[in-house]
Amino acid sequence: MADITKVRNIGISAHIDSGKTTLSERILFYTGKIHQIIEVRSKGGNGPTMDSMDLEREKGITIQSAATYCQWKDYQINLIDTPGHVDFTVEVERALRVLDGAVLVLCSVAGVQSQSITVDRQMRRYNVPRLAFINKADRSGANPYRVVDQLREKLNHNPVMLTIPIGMEDNFKGVIDLLKMKAIYFDGDNGELIREEAIPADMTEQANEYRHKMIESIADFNDVIAEKFLMEEEVTADELIPVIRKATIEMKITPVFVGTAKQNKGVQTLLDGVGLFLPNPSEINNEALDRDKNEEKVALESDGSKPYVGLAFKLEDGRFGQLTYMRIYQGSIKKGDTIFNTANGKKVKIPRLVRMHASDMHEIDEASAGDIVAMFGVDCASGDTFTDGSVNLTMTSMFVPEPVIELAVAPKEKAGQVNFSKALNRFTKEDPTFRVYRDEESGETIIKGMGELHLEIYIERIKREYNCEVVVGRPKVAFRETITKRTEFNYTHKKQTGGSGQFGRVAGYFEPITEEGNNENYEFVDEIVGGVIPREYIPACDKGFREQLTDGQLIGQPVVRTRVVLNDGQYHPVDSSEMAFKVAAMTAVREFYHKAAPVILEPIMKLEVSAPEEFQGVCMGQVNQRRGIIVGTTQEAGYVTIESEVPLSEMFGYSTDIRSVTQGKGEFTMEFLKYAQVPKNVQEEMVKEYQKKRAEGNK
Numbered sequence: 001m002a003d004i005t006k007v008r009n010i011g012i013s014a015h016i017d018s019g020k021t022t023l024s025e026r027i028l029f030y031t032g033k034i035h036q037i038i039e040v041r042s043k044g045g046n047g048p049t050m051d052s053m054d055l056e057r058e059k060g061i062t063i064q065s066a067a068t069y070c071q072w073k074d075y076q077i078n079l080i081d082t083p084g085h086v087d088f089t090v091e092v093e094r095a096l097r098v099l100d101g102a103v104l105v106l107c108s109v110a111g112v113q114s115q116s117i118t119v120d121r122q123m124r125r126y127n128v129p130r131l132a133f134i135n136k137a138d139r140s141g142a143n144p145y146r147v148v149d150q151l152r153e154k155l156n157h158n159p160v161m162l163t164i165p166i167g168m169e170d171n172f173k174g175v176i177d178l179l180k181m182k183a184i185y186f187d188g189d190n191g192e193l194i195r196e197e198a199i200p201a202d203m204t205e206q207a208n209e210y211r212h213k214m215i216e217s218i219a220d221f222n223d224v225i226a227e228k229f230l231m232e233e234e235v236t237a238d239e240l241i242p243v244i245r246k247a248t249i250e251m252k253i254t255p256v257f258v259g260t261a262k263q264n265k266g267v268q269t270l271l272d273g274v275g276l277f278l279p280n281p282s283e284i285n286n287e288a289l290d291r292d293k294n295e296e297k298v299a300l301e302s303d304g305s306k307p308y309v310g311l312a313f314k315l316e317d318g319r320f321g322q323l324t325y326m327r328i329y330q331g332s333i334k335k336g337d338t339i340f341n342t343a344n345g346k347k348v349k350i351p352r353l354v355r356m357h358a359s360d361m362h363e364i365d366e367a368s369a370g371d372i373v374a375m376f377g378v379d380c381a382s383g384d385t386f387t388d389g390s391v392n393l394t395m396t397s398m399f400v401p402e403p404v405i406e407l408a409v410a411p412k413e414k415a416g417q418v419n420f421s422k423a424l425n426r427f428t429k430e431d432p433t434f435r436v437y438r439d440e441e442s443g444e445t446i447i448k449g450m451g452e453l454h455l456e457i458y459i460e461r462i463k464r465e466y467n468c469e470v471v472v473g474r475p476k477v478a479f480r481e482t483i484t485k486r487t488e489f490n491y492t493h494k495k496q497t498g499g500s501g502q503f504g505r506v507a508g509y510f511e512p513i514t515e516e517g518n519n520e521n522y523e524f525v526d527e528i529v530g531g532v533i534p535r536e537y538i539p540a541c542d543k544g545f546r547e548q549l550t551d552g553q554l555i556g557q558p559v560v561r562t563r564v565v566l567n568d569g570q571y572h573p574v575d576s577s578e579m580a581f582k583v584a585a586m587t588a589v590r591e592f593y594h595k596a597a598p599v600i601l602e603p604i605m606k607l608e609v610s611a612p613e614e615f616q617g618v619c620m621g622q623v624n625q626r627r628g629i630i631v632g633t634t635q636e637a638g639y640v641t642i643e644s645e646v647p648l649s650e651m652f653g654y655s656t657d658i659r660s661v662t663q664g665k666g667e668f669t670m671e672f673l674k675y676a677q678v679p680k681n682v683q684e685e686m687v688k689e690y691q692k693k694r695a696e697g698n699k
Contacts, residue, residue, distance in 0.1 A: 191264025544585025
């Protein structure tokens, strides 16, 4: 078994095009996992090892987080490459949930971008310690020192540079290691030969200045170093390393490394940093909830002899059926063992255990705490916890954002229906942000996701992987409705049809949920006293209100942020029934909904556009035309970045427009921000349109 102190479970995450996949490719090359380097934008159909999907290779982006493992010196590194595109947020969430440490890759030219901020927020959510790697130091306009300032200002990190560049842009030759105080050069065709030299004379002063800054930052965390620093005594690398490691794991500092993955410089020093400063599985506090003790928190120990606990964090449909990626938190498993899925109580025998290397598999017989493995023949959903049956624990669930965009889809030919259904079933199981439902009114199959690109990729995958052509409707935005004022209701449902009738009266009020921090979309408050409605009929009232609020009266969209308080009513000893009270509740919503001043809500996206400065005017004009509100602009290195908030419904076709007005030089990222009320005139139009459609549908 591997020595757990030498295991590192790390992820690489960053903004789009900061060079994550290129960096992963170099790491695999230097650790001997691959024998030739393939570029992300390479010609000839080959693509990077980590982008194993044809689509990823064509578009030059990462869609699924790939998992692999490698050996660097005496460290075993389990590496997960995550997507940078915000549409694939759930892939990033999933990877971070099971990582012990991460490398945040930043571009020397662009610095901290919108997606870097999102990824950083996700890392904080799961308390993942990180190193920063400032990539692309060889590009024109590169300035790693400015990026370090942005780490401090924009992300509130406490960055500590451990390497500084020798030369910049075209003259970038290597790095100075501030711990050893040596210049490091990377020779050979692929930078695999590492040469240590004395620091060049013209850089001695700068190197001393940055080493002084580094020790000053570290001195805050250790009295011995603080004393030596004040007395101006020499501090050795051996004294600094354990202190840097402790401060990194406690997330008090972020060690910074500089390099260029594409030109093969600085990657090995980063790998040394991963081994030296990122935590091993036993140094991270992992918790589970004990289901037998009212979900009380239990600390998990990275110990192979304890009861087994593992988390299935990702599913993939491989050539041999479903492949389940599992992070083992406690205990160990062998091929042939039986494990229990705590989500559904099913027991499963492990037929095959493998270690994944992107899309290749290496068979193993056993695995223990701290490992990331994959297994076949284990039927489960993403986020299920497995144990050996002696404990009833569950790992906390992952945060899954709500989808904001929907499309009507159908197979082109009737014959494709079976494959079409298979594909949709598989994708909903693999990706919690991808939802499928049937629209009862139109009979269409609707898919929902995080953005145009997200759904586009899935449609493309249905065509390729399931050989099924798809007809796609126009993208639709997931609107919501809500009420804006408190309204009393009092409704009696009575029906007499010979024999026993139906009778039930419900009264109370509807009100909007406005409290900060209360994220409930529907809340039912039972204030019935004196048995005016018998206890057994209360759940039926709740059910009636809830069901009626799934389709609002304005445009038939779900009603959110609504509280229903039931405080009075009446029943009949013979004619009352659950059905009568459910109907009374449903009709009360229909009758009194319009008095509560309902409004339509639409998803507002956070849009960040960056383009050369000369296009600032037209870019801002485009945002204004799309009902956008500009929040701020920043200018750096001849580029302007415009941050704004724009309704999603106005964003279709934006990518074509932005390219045409900026001669192809503008790029943008967009992520869901919040729901907000649509303007009054827009609401009136939408309601008219909806009523017209319904009238046509009823003919």
